[in-house]
Amino acid sequence: MNLSDLVIILCRPSEPGNVGAVCRAMKNMGLTRLRLVAPAPGAKTSWDDTVLLARAVHAEQVWEDAETFDTLAAAVEDLSLVIGTTRRRGHHRKAVTQTPEECAAFLKCHPGPAALVFGNERTGLEDAELNLCNLASHIPVDDAFPSLNLSHAVQIYAYQLFRTLDPRPSPVAGTWVPLDRISQDALVKSISDSLAGLGFYKQRGREEQERFLRDVFARAGLTADEGRYLGNIFAKAARLSSS
Numbered sequence: 001m002n003l004s005d006l007v008i009i010l011c012r013p014s015e016p017g018n019v020g021a022v023c024r025a026m027k028n029m030g031l032t033r034l035r036l037v038a039p040a041p042g043a044k045t046s047w048d049d050t051v052l053l054a055r056a057v058h059a060e061q062v063w064e065d066a067e068t069f070d071t072l073a074a075a076v077e078d079l080s081l082v083i084g085t086t087r088r089r090g091h092h093r094k095a096v097t098q099t100p101e102e103c104a105a106f107l108k109c110h111p112g113p114a115a116l117v118f119g120n121e122r123t124g125l126e127d128a129e130l131n132l133c134n135l136a137s138h139i140p141v142d143d144a145f146p147s148l149n150l151s152h153a154v155q156i157y158a159y160q161l162f163r164t165l166d167p168r169p170s171p172v173a174g175t176w177v178p179l180d181r182i183s184q185d186a187l188v189k190s191i192s193d194s195l196a197g198l199g200f201y202k203q204r205g206r207e208e209q210e211r212f213l214r215d216v217f218a219r220a221g222l223t224a225d226e227g228r229y230l231g232n233i234f235a236k237a238a239r240l241s242s243s
Contacts, residue, residue, distance in 0.1 A: 001110055001112040001114065002112065003030045003061040004032070004033075005111075005112025005113045006033065006113075006161060006165075006178050006214055007033040007114070007116075008026055008033065008034050008035070008116055008118070009034075009035045009076070010022065010036050010037065010039070011092065011117060011126075012039065012119070012120040013120065013150070014120060014121055016047040016055075017052065017054075018149070019039075019055075019063070019203050019239045020053060020056040021055040021056030021151030022034070023052075023056040023208040024056050024058075024059045024151075024152045025151050025155035025158050026062055026158055027058065027061075028155070028158065029156055029162035030162055030166060031161070032062055032065065034062050034065070034066040034067070034070060036067070036069070036073065037070075038071065042166075045051070055096065057147065061153050072117065072129050074132070076115055076132065079113050079114060080111065080112065081107075081110060081113065081117050081145045082114065082133045083103060083117065083118060083133055083134065083137075083221045084117045084119075084129065084132075084135070084214070085119070085125070086124055086130055086137075087141070093136070094136030096136070099138065099140060100139060100156055100160040102137075103116075103157070104160040104161050104164035105164060107165065108164050108165055116137070117122075117133055118150060118154060121149075121150045122157045123212040137157075139153060142216070149232070176223060177223060177224070178218075179181060179217065179224060184214055184218060184222075186219050187230065188210050188213045188214050189229045190231040192209065192213070194231075194234035194237065194238040195234065195238075198237065199208050201233045226233065
C-alpha cells in the first residue's frame with residue numbers, strides 16, 4: 001500500500017478549525033485524500049473559511065479537494081479496507097484493536113485503497129459507524145485524561161503511516177549513523193597512537209585501554225563527524241606536546 005491509497009474520513013465534524021488542522025496534519029505527512037461524512041450543515045459552503053484556512057496553513061488544497069458524503073456507508077463504497085479509530089469498548093464495539101504502529105505495519109502489507117475513520121470531536125464514532133469498519137485502532141493514552149483533539153489524533157496516525165509507507169529517505173540532514181566496527185577500530189588506534197606519542201604507555205596497558213575505548217565508543221554510537229573530532233583532539237594534543 002502507498003500513501004496515495006489512504007483516505008482520511010471525518011464523521012460528523014463540527015468545528016472548521018479542527019478540520020483545517022487535520023488538513024495540515026495530512027499534508028505534513030504526504031496524505032491528500034480527505035472525505036467528510038455528514039459534516040455540520042453547510043460545511044463546504046458556509047463554514048468560516050478564515051478559521052479553517054488559518055489552521056490549514058498552506059494545506060488549502062486538501063480542503064478544496066475534500067469530498068462530502070451523507071453517510072459513512074457511501075463514503076467507503078469504493079474502499080477495500082476500513083479502519084475505525086476509537087478508545088471505547090463495549091458489546092457493540094470491536095473487541096480487538098491495533099495501535100497506530102500496528103495499524104501502519106498491517107497496512108504496509110495490505111493492498112489498497114483503505115481508509116482511517118475518525119468520529120465527531122465530542123462523541124467519537126457511533127456504534128453503527130464502527131460496525132461499518134473492518135478493524136479498530138486506538139491510541140494508547142493516560143487513563144486520567146484519555147481524550148485527544150481530532151487533529152492531534154490524525155497527526156499521530158499520519159506520522160506513523162508516513163514513516164512506515166513512504167519509501168523515500170528522510171530529507172532532513174544529520175541522520176544519526178553510528179561508526180561501524182572498522183571505523184571504531186581506526187579511531188581507537190588513532191587515539192592510542194596519539195597517547196603513545198605523549199609517552200602515555202610507558203607501562204603495560206595499551207591493549208586493555210583500547211578495548212575499553214572501543215566498548216565505550218560502540219555504546220555511545222559516535223557518528224563519523226564525532227569520531228573525527230575526537231581523534232583530532234588527541235592528535236592536536238600530541239603535536240602540541242612535541243613542539
